[in-house]
Amino acid sequence: MPEYYGYAGRVLRIDLSREKYHIQPLEKELIAGYLGGRGFNSKRLMDEVPGGTDPLGPENRLMFATGPLVGTGFPTASRFNVSAKSPLTGILGDSNAGGHFSAEMKYAGYDQIILEGISKNLVYIFIDDDDVSLINAGHLSGMDVYETTKAVKEEIGDRSVQVCAVGPAAENGVKYAGVFANLMRAAARTGMGTVMAGKGVKAIAIRGSKSVEIAHPGKFERLVEKFEEDVYNHPQYWPRRIMGTTRILLPLNMGGFLPTRHFTTGVFEHAEEVSGEKLAKEYNVKTRACFSCILPCSRFWVIKKGRYRGKYGEGPEYEPLSAFTARVGNPDVEVALIANDMCNRLGLDVLSTAECISWAMECYERGWLTRDMADGLDLSWGNAETILTLIEKISKREGFGDILADGVKKASEKLGFGQEIALHVKGLEIIQADPRGLKGYGLGYAVASRGGDHLRSEPFFELSDDPERGKELFGIPETALRLEYKGKGKLVSFFEDWCAITDALEVCKNVGENMEVLPFDLAGEVMHAATGFKFTADEMRRAGERIVTVERLFLVREGIRRKDDTLPKRFLEEPMPEEAVNSAGSIFELEPMLNEYYTERDWDLETGVPSVSKLKTLGLDGYIEELKRFDVPLRE
């Protein structure tokens, strides 16, 4: 009888400085408290990366974690989290990607892989079941993600080996470089590729021959069937299958919260020309799914005529599509396809890249930034040549690109202007939805444990326009209305816990959470069927809350307080302009929302630090002494 069901039951630690590795058993108490994936990484980062650690120093850990459902065939359970202290933000760094790498980790026998120290030379790591080799990668230096992946597979002589790699941007120390699996499955946010390259690792190749055992196969099969039925019959199934997340560009434009020309307005006059519908009709040629997914939402595109004729690639999702069109004021969808593909190949986070470029464009339009300061580039809105040139320059840290390569916060500090329009939270560039048109999402950006991002909460319920259901579920009708702020503290904390368990199980959030097919009770049932560990809906939610809270402890140990849980001034002081009809005049009411959120979480209203009683309830009181050492103010 296997010791573990669902889990591989082992953790691989690789000490790059000493060129040694060892395999340790997975701790069962970690399962009970944190489930897997993001939960494992966040807990271990809190335990193993001391407060004040240099993100690019040997003490930082880079962790890859998979979840208990990955490799079992459970639909959409194909994701993995990559986490470390972030070189971009100085707080928790964490990103999540799909593809096939995660399942291969399980088949090689690992729930988590932890990289420690720094390699003397550039290497790639080949994990072949229990054999781990560090292989010189000097010859791969400077190669892009595609070239690296291809070269590693060729050297190993196995096309089916799974590879995640970093591009030249990471090697050049761009602070928002990502880790890319299956060529373009990007764990892009918060600079995890920068940490990987900083540790001297160009790629990780993995191959496994083990299997994943299921505790209760009959029950598991029934739950899989129910899940599949819910997905196939869902009204979002075909729109997502045909357009992926690009389907939301036009609705966001109609709602008046599509960030346009660096969030100066919420409607883009060229939205139709750059929409998901346009891509589906004129460019997409086929779809592709992640491991064990029944909703193949990734699309391949080909440009058949014009100046980019013959170019092809995969994606983009809504964020890069919208970021390289509306955000930078570019009406040419082909430029966005090329820009997204360049970022994937060079290994850059598209959102941070697009924010840096659109910020520079706004500074230029305002007359703060001149051509002389920007290598002679014309930074007018939508200038295609400038957009593509800047992506290249950022990845090489060349000229003006070097300034943007540290992120928008640092760039504005370095240049001494534009801080008030640098659109980030805690140093992480914010995503492509205007918080003035989506109050719950905006609160989510303000409090997210990795900075300005929606994937920590995704409180989609506020788009439902169903106040009766809002009252029924949350006791507050306004939770169902996107422009209202009341009740959003409660809403966001609920959805944060949900996202945390989805990330911990490593199920796709687009399906599990966004399509609401994996609620807490079903997640608990699936967990039991797969692993044998019993979890009620309440216990699942409690695990989600524990993950969110341990991440908050990581942040407060680094000095984060209430003052940092904020949004850029633009959203707090500039009402949405009149042309954004369906969001016109809206402004973000931060303070009452934060009060409500902290109250819901039992975090101190003045400091934003979790209360001692909350820590005790969640079994996190073991951290109290550690927090005291860092002068974190604690109240009962």
Add this chain to the structure above:
Amino acid sequence: MKFRVKFLGIPGIRLSYIEVEVEKPRVREVVDQLCKTFPEVFPSPSATFQRFLILVEDQKGKTTNIRLKNGSDTLLKENESLVIMPPLTGGRKKS
């Protein structure tokens, strides 16, 4: 009376809008017509109301979910249109 119905991201419909003629300017009448025109996409009015977001759009582009009006009984004014799209997020049929 004639009303414009706009489609956003609905698989199976390549048109961005159609004109629908109804006797009574009520959302239900318009949806009935849609079901007759596109039976494969909108098999029945009840399924359409359940599976899609239906918004009323005025001349200035201001939209309101019919759920926040009178639902399928919402009366349309002259120069108003309907917008139909799949739910952006959520939307699972509750068992």
